Amino acid sequence: MNYEGIANLVHECVKNPKSVLTQADKYDKNVIRPTELSAIQNVFFRCEVSGGTATIETDPLIAW
C-alpha cells in the first residue's frame, strides 16, 4: 500500500474535492489501487451528503 500516495490524494480532495474526484482516472493504479480510490471516493461522497463532516462509523467496533 502506498501510504504517502493515499495521504496526498486525501489532502488534495479536502482542498479541492470536485476537481480531484472527477479526475480520478489520472491516478496511476500502481500508486493508488482501485479499491483504495473507491474507499476515498466513498468517504468524500458521504462527507458531501452529510454536509462536510466525515466520521468513522464505529458501531461494529463499539459492540466489540
Added chain:
Amino acid sequence: MLATSGLSAELGRMIKASLNADNPTGELFRWAHLTSMSCEFLGGDAVSALPGGIGMEFFALAADIFDDIQDKDHDELPWRRIPEANAINLANCLLMLSFEAVATIPDDRIYRKACTALHHMGTMASNGQFLEFLYTDSPEVSLEQYFDMVRQKSGSITACACEMGAILGEAPNPLVGSMAEFGLHFGIMSQIRNDLNDFLDFEKKKDFICNKKTLPYVYLLHTLKDQRAEQFTRLTQYNGQKSQTFGVKEKEQLKRIVAEEGVVQYCTVMFEIYRQKAKKILEGIPVPQRQKEKMIKLVG
C-alpha cells in the same frame, strides 16, 4: 484460576478490579470473546477455546497496564491509582497467569502452537511499544513507519486472539493464518479509531502534547506545507513539563488544523481500507454463511 494460584488477597482483588475496568462499551471479557468467536467461526467448540481466551484476557490487560504506565494516562483506572512499581508487578503477574491459562490446554500439539502464537505476539507487541516510544522523540516519522509500528503494537494482539481461536478450534494451518491476518487488520482498525478519538481529547489523553506519533499527527506531519507546517510544528513543541502552556488558544488552533486539513477524512479512509481487507478475508474463508455472520458483523 485466581483462587488456586496462591496469590495474596490484595493482588487477587487488584486483578479482579482491573479486569474489565477499561471497558467503555460494557461488553465483558472482549478478548476472550474474540478468541471464542474465532474458534466457533471455524466450526470449533467455544468451551475448548477457554484456555486461550482466558490467556488473551490476562495478556491484553497486562499490555494495557504497561501502555498506560508508558503513556502516563488513564489516571482514573485501578492500576494508575497504585504506585507505579506495583502496577508493573501487577502486569508481570498477569503475563505469567496468561501462560498458566494456556498451559491448561490438554493436547500437547495444540498447546505448543498456542504457546508459540502467544510468545510471538508478546515479542511483536513489545517491539511495537518500543518503536512507539522511540518515535516520540523523532521529528520525522513516515506513514509507513507508523503503520508498521501499529501492526506490531496493536495488530499483533488482535491477530493472536483470532489465531488462538482458530488453533483451539483445530483449524488447518492455512485457515489459522487467515484468521491471524483478519485479526491484524481488525487491530489496525481499532487503533485508527482510538488515535482519531483521542487526538483532541485533551482531558483524558496526553497523546498530542507528548508528541505521540498517532495517525492524525503523522498525517499532518506528512501533508502540511509552508505556514501551516510551521504553525503545527510550534504547537508540537509544548511537550511534557510545559503542558500547562498548551492552553485554550493552542487547542483551538489544533482543532482548526484538524478540521481544515482533512484529518477525519484521512483516518476514515484508512479505517475503511483496512475494514475492506478484513471483510475480504472473512468472505474468502470456506465456512457456511450462518457461521460468518457474527464475525462479519464485527467489522461492519
